[in-house]
Amino acid sequence: MNYLSICLLRCKATEKVTYVRFTHGDTCPWYMQYNLPNMPDLLSRWKIGLSRSSKAVFGRLVSLFGATEINNQTWEEVESLLIQADLGLETTASVLESLQAAVQNQGLIHTAELQSLLKAELRLRLDVPPEMDYTSRPTIILLVGVNGSGKTTTAAKLGRLFVDSGKSVLLVAADTFRAAAVDQIEVWAERLGLPIVAGQMGSDPGAVVYDGIQSAVSKGYDVVLIDTAGRLHTRYNLMEELKKVYRVAGKALTGAPHAVWLVLDATTGQNALVQARAFKEAVSVSGVILAKLDSSARGGMAFAIQRELGLPIIYAGLGEKAEDLTLFDPDAFVKGILGV
Numbered sequence: 001m002n003y004l005s006i007c008l009l010r011c012k013a014t015e016k017v018t019y020v021r022f023t024h025g026d027t028c029p030w031y032m033q034y035n036l037p038n039m040p041d042l043l044s045r046w047k048i049g050l051s052r053s054s055k056a057v058f059g060r061l062v063s064l065f066g067a068t069e070i071n072n073q074t075w076e077e078v079e080s081l082l083i084q085a086d087l088g089l090e091t092t093a094s095v096l097e098s099l100q101a102a103v104q105n106q107g108l109i110h111t112a113e114l115q116s117l118l119k120a121e122l123r124l125r126l127d128v129p130p131e132m133d134y135t136s137r138p139t140i141i142l143l144v145g146v147n148g149s150g151k152t153t154t155a156a157k158l159g160r161l162f163v164d165s166g167k168s169v170l171l172v173a174a175d176t177f178r179a180a181a182v183d184q185i186e187v188w189a190e191r192l193g194l195p196i197v198a199g200q201m202g203s204d205p206g207a208v209v210y211d212g213i214q215s216a217v218s219k220g221y222d223v224v225l226i227d228t229a230g231r232l233h234t235r236y237n238l239m240e241e242l243k244k245v246y247r248v249a250g251k252a253l254t255g256a257p258h259a260v261w262l263v264l265d266a267t268t269g270q271n272a273l274v275q276a277r278a279f280k281e282a283v284s285v286s287g288v289i290l291a292k293l294d295s296s297a298r299g300g301m302a303f304a305i306q307r308e309l310g311l312p313i314i315y316a317g318l319g320e321k322a323e324d325l326t327l328f329d330p331d332a333f334v335k336g337i338l339g340v
């Protein structure tokens with residue numbers, strides 16, 4: 001039984017609980033997010049969020065699986081659709097190989113039989129997000145990524161999730177390049193009632209991070225979310241500065257940052273992989289947050305992220321509102337992109 005199903009069973013069983021605790025001592029962000037959700041609500045949320053992906057390519061795959069017999073053309077079409085869906089060449093080849101082997105071993109003839117096989121093969125290639133260790137108090141989380149990928153919005157959404165699960169959160173606005181960037185996160189902080197440490201525009205982001213962490217240590221916050229300036233992964237100086245921010249966090253608190261989450265814009269498809277490699281090398285990224293899945297027809301990149309980068313996808317952004325961030329749920333994701 002995975003993380004999600006434990007939570008949902010408990011929520012259904014007990015009408016008005018305020019939160020659900022798991023044996024490992026963490027609270028369940030799903031419950032908080034949906035306010036006593038039930039399974040259909042949650043699945044339809046993923047389905048709606050992923051409707052662009054399902055309509056664009058994956059849906060065409062499903063409609064390909066009709067009553068006809070499997071032949072060479074079927075395989076060509078499946079291959080071309082998987083590539084168009086941004087699964088990446090490696091993942092496409094491995095899915096295709098497994099499907100063909102299963103068809104042969106099980107003696108399948110009709111394309112209709114491919115749908116459930118494909119669903120299972122896709123699901124196999126995605127992991128449930130690993131449990132995050134929040135034992136360090138504060139737990140420092142650094143959000144990195146290119147400009148416009150969704151870092152600031154995600155910082156706010158995460159703040160809301162953590163607070164709802166009973167943790168105290170401090171936001172640190174270390175994007176000091178643009179005044180508008182500090183304003184943006186301050187607006188979120190006010191809206192969500194979250195405390196914030198922000199630097200002046202043009203000030204040293206490292207210094208802001210140092211102050212923020214010190215303040216969180218002295219005030220006893222549970223989680224510090226550090227929003228950083230977007231940078232092109234190809235710009236040497238900016239990447240060096242990000243490394244400095246990373247090192248400064250470690251100086252302010254031994255062991256920090258405890259997590260580095262790369263926020264990727266799901267609409268950028270395979271280009272996001274190139275970015276991810278560069279960030280992974282610079283600041284040992286520990287996981288990915290896939291933002292804007294709702295605006296993307298390229299949900300297939302999730303598979304390439306796992307296979308080619310070996311990074312877990314931890315959260316998914318399914319909209320612009322504070323509540324539109326959910327733990328990555330591979331089952332709901334696969335059903336959502338296939339539109340089934």
Ligand SMILES: Nc1nc2c(ncn2[C@@H]2O[C@H](COP(=O)(O)OP(=O)(O)O)[C@@H](O)[C@H]2O)c(=O)[nH]1
Binds near residue numbers: 263316
């Ligand atoms: N549809 C959608 N829009 C998002 C999502 N996350 C962020 N955005 C939008 O993407 C734009 C850039 O986000 P921002 O957080 O400022 O990116 P940053 O430059 O990385 O900090 C904003 O207009 C956000 O509202 C998401 O999950 N879905």
Ligand SMILES: [Mg+2]
Binds near residue numbers: 175227228
């Ligand atoms: Mg920003």
